[in-house]
Amino acid sequence: MTHPQLFLGIDCGTQGTKALILDAASGAVLGQGSAGHTMISGANGRREQDTGQWLDAFAQATRQALQAAGVDGQAILGIGVSGQQHGLVLLDDGGQVLRPAKLWCDTETTAENDRLLAHLGGEQGSLERLGLVIAPGYTVSKLLWTCEQHPAVFSRIARILLPHDYLNFWLTGRACSEYGEASGTGYFNVRTRQWDLQLLRDIDPSGRLQAALPELIDAHQPVGTILPAIAEQLGLNPDAQVSSGGGDNMMGAIGTGNIRPGTITMSLGSSGTVCAYADQPQVSPDASVATFCSSSGGWLPLICTMNLTNATGAIRELLGLDLERFNALVAQAPIGADGVSLLPFFNGERVPPLPHATGSLHGLTLDNLTPANLCRAAVEGTTFGLRFGLDLLRQNGLQSRSICLIGGGSKSAVWRQIVADIMNTPVICTGQSEAAALGAAIQAAWCKSWSCGLEDTLADLCERCVKLDLNSETLPVAANVAAFQQAYERYRQHVATL
Incomplete structure (x- = not known):
């Protein structure tokens, strides 16, 4: 009988957070948990969320999943986080969240997106420059909106993170992003896999936005291990490795x-x-x-x-x-x-x-x-x-x-x-209908395997776990x-x- 290899997959979505415990050795999902989020809505298309709810839901869903699986959190080898794409989380230099996160489904920034699109030379210009056409839900128009509507908040920005980047930062204290999730920002070139720094300078010539960007890492690279205080709060092994994670669509692809x-x-x-x-x-x-x-x-x-x-x-x-x-x-x-x-x-x-x-x-x-x-x-x-x-x-x-x-x-x-x-x-x-949480757990197992000299390829893991x-x-x-x-x-x- 193979020794279990336990990984936690998290999917932080619009409506709630799902957690799942995967045994990557057998491919079995051992237990699941979930907790809901509420939305801040406005008639003008505003769709925002309080990031504190994500952290509470993360803890609640994780406890439920561990309990349902009947496993000790100290046995978890790695964590993968899937998050709703495009959302904007702004932190000050103390790591505190400056305002509620603007979500993918927020259309309040449609006018800003239209202006940015015109600045890029329309759809054709956007395609040539970034490899995609920016849409109102993307992160870039949220930055311009914050600059114009909330200048006091804007002046305090020290980090710009997407929802799953923020959860990884909370877990590890390290701010980074991987290419899949970065693709949905509207200030990233999908062909060259690099930030478009000039576009951010066009929004704010001071260079503040450029300085606030997370570091880019490959999908198979870990972000780090869990901070001891967070590991204790969640009842998890402090040596558990946090994988790069990604957007829910990218994780759903791995999970299928x-x-x-x-x-x-x-x-x-x-x-x-x-x-x-x-x-x-x-x-x-x-x-x-x-x-x-x-x-x-x-x-x-x-x-x-x-x-x-x-x-x-x-x-x-x-x-x-x-x-x-x-x-x-x-x-x-x-x-x-x-x-x-x-x-x-x-x-x-x-x-x-x-x-x-x-x-x-x-x-x-x-x-x-x-x-x-x-x-x-x-x-x-x-x-x-x-x-x-x-x-x-x-x-x-x-x-x-x-x-x-x-x-x-x-x-x-x-x-x-x-x-x-x-x-x-x-x-x-x-x-497994929670494909994004499963994909996150599989990616965590792949990250762990890669750091141990690649016993399992991603294809091996998908074959066994999907x-x-x-x-x-x-x-x-x-x-x-x-x-x-x-x-x-x-x-x-x-x-x-x-």
Whole structure:
């Protein structure tokens, strides 16, 4: 029997923090925990969070996971942290947080982003210079916004960190970032893997921002070991190594084994993402495709929709339905929802690129206005956005043999079938739905292995730790594929009018 090798994977997301204990020797997940976060929202598109909640949730979720696994925290060899991308955490020279973190879903900085994009020479200029087109959620517009709206806070900035960088800093006292997470800032060149220092000087000529940047490290490099006081607070081994970690999309890719070309990971979370692995930075000419670096040493061309389970959830709450009843109603309505179309752009939208759009219902008659058709239209409308994005990736030469589904929506059998039919591709889920936390734990094991002379490659670890749920495998049905193609064309026509 092999000796267990225990690693802690953390995923700090918008809605909460998840923790999971992985035995990298057997590939088994031994226990999990979670704790929620609340959001600070404003009508102007403000979406912020108190970073103190992340630390409390980290501790709570970790205690739960250790307890559920029945393991002693002193046996943990390493920790990997996954975090929501793009968020801005500002620290003063004492390491204290200066204001709530502005999140990926914050659209308050849309005007600043528009000005920065114009400064870069528009979408084409941004693509040429950075390898991607900056969007309102990216970190760079949050910096310009802080400079203009909160000059007193801005003058005290000593460190600029992303959410997972901040958690690593809290754990180790070291400020660094890895290439995957840095890709989403808007001041990083994804081809050369370097900060764009000139862009930060254009925001603030004093050089303050440049001086506040974290050091860049490779995905397989550790940040350090846990500070003794934090190790004690969390009940963890102070010698546990903290890996580079990464953004939730990068960690979700590792947690679904998406570390070589041919696989697609699709996440049905509050937002929706589709990403694929590439070993070269083939930058797409399309502004909606973000060619991020991966957190496994390659690249991760990705599209993101701002509205997914947050949109289906809004319809569910409006009609007062639990999940089971909602899914039953979706299944009851026909493909195309009897002509009802929901454009679910409640939060603006990134793919299709409609940042100022709002949600709308189309095609309503007295006959088709039913709860079942509304539920169906919500699931179809959000999934069509992912199809729009997948088509962009496919135009960029992406091959997709199968789609690995993760996130809350993937637990619904009816939604899995809809995805398979709309994408005309077989769909399967991983046995572990918390793919980002699992990916973080796998990356921690890879970091540890690398520092011990590489007993295990990342591919070895993914092979052992990423298990597919064969019961969830869903194949497209030819008749459905044809019917959905018509409904998708209708969606495209509605989008074109915006």
